Amino acid sequence: DQQVKQNSPSLSVQEGRISILNCDYTNSMFDYFLWYKKYPAEGPTFLISISSIKDKNEDGRFTVFLNKSAKHLSLHIVPSQPGDSAVYFCAARNFGNEKLTFGTGTRLTIIP
C-alpha cells in the first residue's frame, strides 16, 4: 500500500520555464510534507516543506502547494535552471510519528 505516490517517473523542462512536480497521498493523518532533491551518489537534500495548516509555502524559486481535500501537493520551480536536474522525492509525516513516508521520486531534466 503506497501511501505517497509520484506518478511521473520523469519530467523534462526547458531552461527558464516552470517545472511542476506532483505528489498524491492517501493517509489523511499526514500533517507535514517535504520535498527533497537528490543527485547521484549523494543523500537527499531538503528543499522545502509545508504544514497541513497552510496551502502554500515559498522559498526563492521553489513553491509548494497543498490541496488537502484532493490529498495532493505540488512543487513549482521557476525559473528552472540546469542545476535543478535531479531526482525529486515527496515525503510525508504525521504528528508524533518519526517515520517519513517517501514517494518513488521524479527525475527532472532541465534542457538548456
Add this chain to the structure above:
Amino acid sequence: NAGVTQTPKFQVLKTGQSMTLQCAQDMNHEYMSWYRQDPGMGLRLIHYSVGAGITDQGEVPNGYNVSRSTTEDFPLRLLSAAPSQTSVYFCASRTGGGNQPQHFGDGTRLSIL
C-alpha cells in the same frame, strides 16, 4: 559544515558476515534515523532514535540492530548479512520540537554476495 557523516561509502560483504555502518552528526540533533533505498522504491525507515538511550523500530527493522549511547552517533549493525540487505543506506537527523525536516548523509552503498 560536516552535518551528517556516514562511513564507509561503499562495502561488499559475504552472506553471513556482520558489520556496522557508522553515522555521526555534529548539529546536536535529538532525532536520528536510518533508511534504506532500493531500486524503484522510496526510502524506508529501518530504526530511529529520539535521544541518547532511546531507540525504536521503523518499517523494515528485521536483520538490523541499533543503539544510541551519545547524541552524536547512531550506528546500524547487520548481525548476519543476507543478499536481501543489498541496498543504499541513509542516516538522517533532525532537531526535535515539531515540524522540522530530516537532514540526510550521503549514504553507504552495501552489496551482499
